[in-house]
Amino acid sequence: MSWTWFHRLASPPYIYGLAARLTPWFGWAAALLILCGLYGGLVLAPPDYQQGNDFRILYVHAPSAWMSLMVYTTMAVAAAVGLIWRMKVAHAAAASCAAIGASFTFAALVTGSLWGARMWGTWWEWDPRLTSELILLFLYLGYMGLRGAIEDTQRADRASGLLAVVGVVNVPIIHYSVVWWNSLHQTPSVMRLGKPAMPPAMLLPLLIMLAGFTLLFAALLLVRLRGEILNRERTASWIREAVQA
Amino acid sequence: MRQFLEMGGYAAYVWPAYAVTLAIVGLNIIWARSLLAQARAAARRRLSAQSVSGEGA
Secondary structure, three states, rough: OOOOHHHHHHOOHHEEEEEHHHHHHHHHHHHHHHHHHHHHHHHOOOEOOOOOOOHHHHHHHHHHHHHHHHHHHHHHHHHHHHHHHOOOHHHHHHHHHHHHHHHHHHHHHHHHHHHHHOOOOOOOOHHHHHHHHHHOOOOOOOHHHHHHOOOOOOHHHHHHHHHHHHHOOHHHHHHHHHHHHOOOOOOOOOOOOOOOOOOHHHHHHHHHHHHHHHHHHHHHHHHHHHHHHHHHOOOOHHHOOOOOO | HHHHHHHHHOOOHHHHHHHHHHHEEEEEEEEHHHHHHHHHHHHHHHHHHHHHHHHOO
């Protein structure tokens, strides 16, 4: 097996160029999917027989929550690759994830609160799912704070990378919290064994939104990664060409 | 249309949830683009500073 692809992925100019070429594809595909998902979720999906139209919060809550976990997992994997193979680009990718993940974790908490206010009669409860998701927000903020506090980029990469890798233990805790403990929060409807617990007219807009948000993350990550690479490769000769366009 | 906006009486919960999420999507797009623009501008400044000092030497 050839490892050239791995070495190319470690090369900042290659990644910078690849990111620039891929961003519009991911970005426009994300925009298209999110617009279709919004129309499907707000207009086409039938009202829930128990929750009426309030269940439509699902179409922004679940994608935000999915982002909070997927972005964290991506960040932890990138940080681990950076730590194990001392790959600068991987550290740059991990650093690019944090603010995106933190903002969508916040969105998941706020939309969940708006949903819970009506369905559970409370804005907040120290419930396993809610508490572990709040800890995820603090992990993101801690990661960003740690990076901000260390001036030297390499030391910041190592310290924050370690925090990201250790913190990944929270991801399965969040996912299974509703199964392991008694929670107000419902158990998984889509990511479970067997058939999803939703009719297709409700499920399809959700799947489209999840795909749209995932592609949006890819586009955001690629744009941020390019900025992060430029800031790190201060003296590299290829930068002149890259910023002239 | 009015019926749609009222969301069967849940308007006060459904619309703020959509507004918050879409605002965060929009802010993320603006944020990422401005960080890249800043990094490019900083790289350009460094390069022009380098070429000026290079000519002086």
